[in-house]
Amino acid sequence: MEYFIQQLINGITLGGMYALIALGYTMVYGVIQLINFAHGEFFAAGGYVGAIALAYFAGVGYMDSHPVICLTASFLIAMAYCAYLAVGVEKIAYKPLRKNSRLAALLSALGMSIFLSNGMMLTQGVYDKVYPGELFQGRFDFGMISISYLQIMIVSLTAILLVSLNLLVFKTKIGMAMRATAQDKTMSALVAIGSNRIISLTFAIGAGLAAAAGIMYGLYYGSVKYDMGFIPGIKAFSAAVLGGIGNITGAMIGGLIIGMVEIFGAGYISGEYKDVFAFIILIGVLYFKPNGIMGENIDDTRV
Amino acid sequence: MSDQPILELKNVHSGYGSIKALKGISLKVMPGEIVAIIGANGAGKSTTLMTICGIVPVEKGEIYYQGKLINRVSPEKLPTMGLCQVPEGRRIFPRLSVEENLILGAFHREDKDQIAKDIRHSYELFPILGERSRQHGGTLSGGEQQMLAIARALMTKPKVLLLDEPSLGLAPIIIQQIFKIIADINREEGTTILLVEQNANLALQAASRGYVVETGEITLEDKASSLLTNPKIREAYLGE
Ligand SMILES: Nc1ncnc2c1ncn2[C@@H]1O[C@H](COP(=O)(O)OP(=O)(O)O)[C@@H](O)[C@H]1O
Ligand SMILES: [Mg+2]
Numbered sequence: 001m002e003y004f005i006q007q008l009i010n011g012i013t014l015g016g017m018y019a020l021i022a023l024g025y026t027m028v029y030g031v032i033q034l035i036n037f038a039h040g041e042f043f044a045a046g047g048y049v050g051a052i053a054l055a056y057f058a059g060v061g062y063m064d065s066h067p068v069i070c071l072t073a074s075f076l077i078a079m080a081y082c083a084y085l086a087v088g089v090e091k092i093a094y095k096p097l098r099k100n101s102r103l104a105a106l107l108s109a110l111g112m113s114i115f116l117s118n119g120m121m122l123t124q125g126v127y128d129k130v131y132p133g134e135l136f137q138g139r140f141d142f143g144m145i146s147i148s149y150l151q152i153m154i155v156s157l158t159a160i161l162l163v164s165l166n167l168l169v170f171k172t173k174i175g176m177a178m179r180a181t182a183q184d185k186t187m188s189a190l191v192a193i194g195s196n197r198i199i200s201l202t203f204a205i206g207a208g209l210a211a212a213a214g215i216m217y218g219l220y221y222g223s224v225k226y227d228m229g230f231i232p233g234i235k236a237f238s239a240a241v242l243g244g245i246g247n248i249t250g251a252m253i254g255g256l257i258i259g260m261v262e263i264f265g266a267g268y269i270s271g272e273y274k275d276v277f278a279f280i281i282l283i284g285v286l287y288f289k290p291n292g293i294m295g296e297n298i299d300d301t302r303v
Numbered sequence: 304m305s306d307q308p309i310l311e312l313k314n315v316h317s318g319y320g321s322i323k324a325l326k327g328i329s330l331k332v333m334p335g336e337i338v339a340i341i342g343a344n345g346a347g348k349s350t351t352l353m354t355i356c357g358i359v360p361v362e363k364g365e366i367y368y369q370g371k372l373i374n375r376v377s378p379e380k381l382p383t384m385g386l387c388q389v390p391e392g393r394r395i396f397p398r399l400s401v402e403e404n405l406i407l408g409a410f411h412r413e414d415k416d417q418i419a420k421d422i423r424h425s426y427e428l429f430p431i432l433g434e435r436s437r438q439h440g441g442t443l444s445g446g447e448q449q450m451l452a453i454a455r456a457l458m459t460k461p462k463v464l465l466l467d468e469p470s471l472g473l474a475p476i477i478i479q480q481i482f483k484i485i486a487d488i489n490r491e492e493g494t495t496i497l498l499v500e501q502n503a504n505l506a507l508q509a510a511s512r513g514y515v516v517e518t519g520e521i522t523l524e525d526k527a528s529s530l531l532t533n534p535k536i537r538e539a540y541l542g543e
Contacts, residue, residue, distance in 0.1 A: 176403050177410060180396045186358055187394040189378040190387065191459060192411040 002144035007267045008260070013151050013220065015259020016158035020213035021236030022243070022251040023165065024206025030182045030246035031202045033102060037109040038089060039210060040233020041116035042082045046211025047224035048120060049078035051129050058132050067135065075157075078215055079208040086207030087200045089116075095196075113229075120226040128223040135219060154216045161212060162252055165205070169248060178202060182246070231275055235262070238282035244292025253294070257281075307370060309334040309495050310355070310386075310463055315364035317354040318519075324350040326519040327364065332463065337489050337496040339506035339527060341540055342516035348499040349391050351516070352465045355497075356381055356388050368463070383411045385462030389469065391499075393452040397441025401432055404440050404451055408458025418458070425454040428484065446477035453484065463495045464488070470502050478502075482509055503540035507531045515540075 021043050028036045057063045057070035093112045097105045136150035169175040180188045181198040188195060217232065218224045239258040243250025258278050266274035285292060308331040318324040324347045332338045342348050353359040355366055357378035366373050368386055381387075396404050405425055409418045426433030429450040435443060440451060449469055456464060466485065470478045486509060488494050500506035507513050507527040515523040515536065523530070530536050 173406060173410065176399060176407055179399060180407055183396045183398060184394055187390065187396065188407075189358065190356060190382065190390065190394075191407050191455065192379050192382040193407065194377070194379040 003267070006145050007263050009145070009147055009151065011260035011263035012256065013154050013259070014263055015256035016155055016162075017213040017216050017220075017255075018232065018236045018239050018259050019252045019255025020158060020161060020209045020216075021232060022239040022255045023248065024210050025237050025240040026243070026245055026248060026251040027178075027202050027206050029240070030248075031178065031199055032094070032098070032105075034094060034105050034109065035237070035245075036094075036203075036206075037106070037233075038093075038112035038116055039206065040229030040236070041113055041120070042086055042207035042229070043210040043214040043217070043232060043236075044120060044224065044226065044229035045085060045116065046078040046082045046207075046214030047218040047228060048124055048129065048214075048226075049081045049211065050074050050215030051131055051218055051224055053077045054132050054135075063132065063135075071135065071153075075212055075215055078211040082207040082211035082214075083204035085116075086203040090200060090203045095199075117227055117229065124226055126226065128225050129218075130223045131218045150219055154220060157212070157216070161209060165209070166248070168205075174201070234282075235275075235278040238278045238285075242281055242285050242292055244294040247292065247294050250292055250294040254292070306333075308332055308367070309369055310497065311367040312351075312355070313365045313367070315351075315354060315366060316362045317350060317359050318362065319359070324359075324519055325354060328516070328519070328521055329364075330514050330521060330524070332495055332497055334462075334495055335489070335493050336512065337485075337498060337510045339503075339510035339513040340497065340499045340516055341501070341503040341506055341513060341530075343540075344501060345518075346516040347519040348501075348516055349467055350519075352388055352390070352467050352497070352499060355465060356386070382459045382461070385460065386465075387456045387459045387461035387463070388465040389449075389452045389456045389467060391467040391471065393445075393448045395440035395443065395448045395451055395455075397439060399440055400437050401440055401443070401451055402436040404455050405432075405458055408455035412458075412460070421458055425457065428457075429454055446473050446481070449473060449477075449481055450484075453481070453488075457488065461494055463497065465497045465499070467499045468501060469498075470500060470505055478505065485509060503536065504531070 021039070024039045024042065025036060028034055053074035054063070054070065057074065063070050089112055093108045094105050097108055136148065136153055139146050139148040169178060177188070177193045178198055178201065180193060181195050185195045214224070217228070235258055236255060239254035240251045242257060243252070243254030258281065261277045261281060262274050265277040310332040312328050312330050315328045316323065316325055328351055340348050340351065350359055354361055357376060361374045368384065373381065396407070399407070402422065405422050409421065412418055431447055432451055432454060435447065440448065443451060469481050469485065473481070482505065485496060489496050498506050498510060507530050510527040513525060513527045513530045514521050525533070
């Protein structure tokens with residue numbers, strides 16, 4: 001039982017990160033029907049920018065005196081950096097192809113993914129970049145169950161981001177405009193909503209969330225690597241498909257499920273296959289329920 | 304009434320790639336007028352409105368709004384200038400609530416209090432929308448969607464309202480209601496209206512002047528009352 005609860009907590013931690021990444025896939029798909037294969041690179045880039053920022057703060061000695069401020073600043077810097085990067089990628093690689101076939105943009109996204117990942121390899125090297133390890137060292141122990149402060153931080157921040165995104169998309173005028181753009185771009189223009197602005201915003205938000213997940217990942221596993229966007233990217237994409245691509249609530253739930261399945265699969269079946277479970281789910285969903293588990297039931301939470 | 308047209312098209316050409324849908328449309332709308340464009344299915348009526356709104360690019364010719372050339376103004380800018388369209392098929396955002404659809408009509412506006420008042424006014428104009436304010440737009444009936452589309456357009460505070468086939472697919476009693484509202488908007492708010500209809504009888508009764516479009520060209524222009532009694536029009540468009 002303790003083992004189960006421990007795994008549940010680990011699953012939520014990992015699943016939350018997948019959910020954050022999955023949202024970028026699903027929102028971009030919702031608004032321009034593109035599977036942004038380069039999205040995983042924003043996750044990796046966020047991880048790197050976070051590592052660099054934290055190392056800088058540690059170097060100048062702020063980390064010991066103001067750890068919370070340094071961590072917050074690192075998150076903000078990484079999220080802003082990736083938001084701008086994503087807006088740039090969209091303008092350079094996708095926007096010019098918007099009137100062409102969807103396949104053209106898809107191939108462009110694949111190319112962007114390779115370009116960005118190689119860019120990180122050339123500038124940051126091929127080896128793991130280590131995260132400062134002294135952060136959130138402590139842990140709570142309840143008998144056999146142990147929760148690190150880091151896990152608590154990751155899960156709470158994930159929850160805050162997910163709730164904020166929900167409020168933005170479903171309660172604000174700009175969120176309404178995003179959903180309207182996803183539903184009918186011509187009509188949106190007829191009520192003064194510029195789709196270029198909304199598309200940029202969608203990319204920025206998606207990449208910002210992925211960047212936050214990138215830092216969490218670095219803190220959680222201790223290091224980042226130039227190609228780290230690939231596997232979590234595909235897992236998060238599986239999560240988005242599982243939840244019904246284009247559906248925001250679906251991506252959140254899908255991410256949690258994929259995280260859980262991975263942790264429980266590794267714990268109860270075999271650690272060797274932990275990367276395989278997400279793909280089995282992806283294939284299963286595409287085969288049996290291509291609209292995702294949420295399907296048409298929660299249509300109103302589509303972007 | 305000023306003698307300067309609020310909207311003017313001069314020899315406008317546009318289309319969809321190799322399909323030349325408009326081949327030199329010229330027309331004028333004076334401030335406060337209701338002008339009708341009638342014509343058969345596929346004549347180019349909707350394309351005319353979409354070209355005015357910048358959705359279909361002008362290939363040749365000029366469009367003036369309030370004396371300004373607007374050929375190259377981006378479509379999302381025009382509603383902020385007071386030029387708004389209720390497109391064919393209403394195009395309600397299906398998965399937004401009725402109220403959200405209305406709020407988005409005021410997307411560019413900052414006057415929060417006035418927006419709230421205008422939403423209440425929409426519900427007075429169309430009580431059924433008030434009853435359904437939390438329902439998804441896509442769940443409304445055709446008539447209700449047409450009301451919502453008009454109410455949403457009014458939220459932009461239009462000076463010129465372009466209406467594309469507001470009667471399409473609606474029951475006669477609903478059509479009467481919609482056309483009464485259109486006349487009211489014109490009379491009470493002074494909103495200029497350019498009305499596109501296949502139902503020529505209806506449109507010409509509401510309008511003061513009319514244009515007839517055939518395969519992308521204006522073939523006739525006259526006072527609405529004269530068009531209604533014109534034997535050619537009666538034969539071709541009024542089913543006699
Ligand atoms: N999106 C489009 N793509 C290609 N051709 C179109 C499109 N919309 C309209 N057309 C063509 O342009 C012409 C004018 O159409 P339209 O303006 O919709 O006519 P109307 O509104 O008078 O029925 C028709 O020949 C129609 O087939
Ligand atoms: Mg039409």
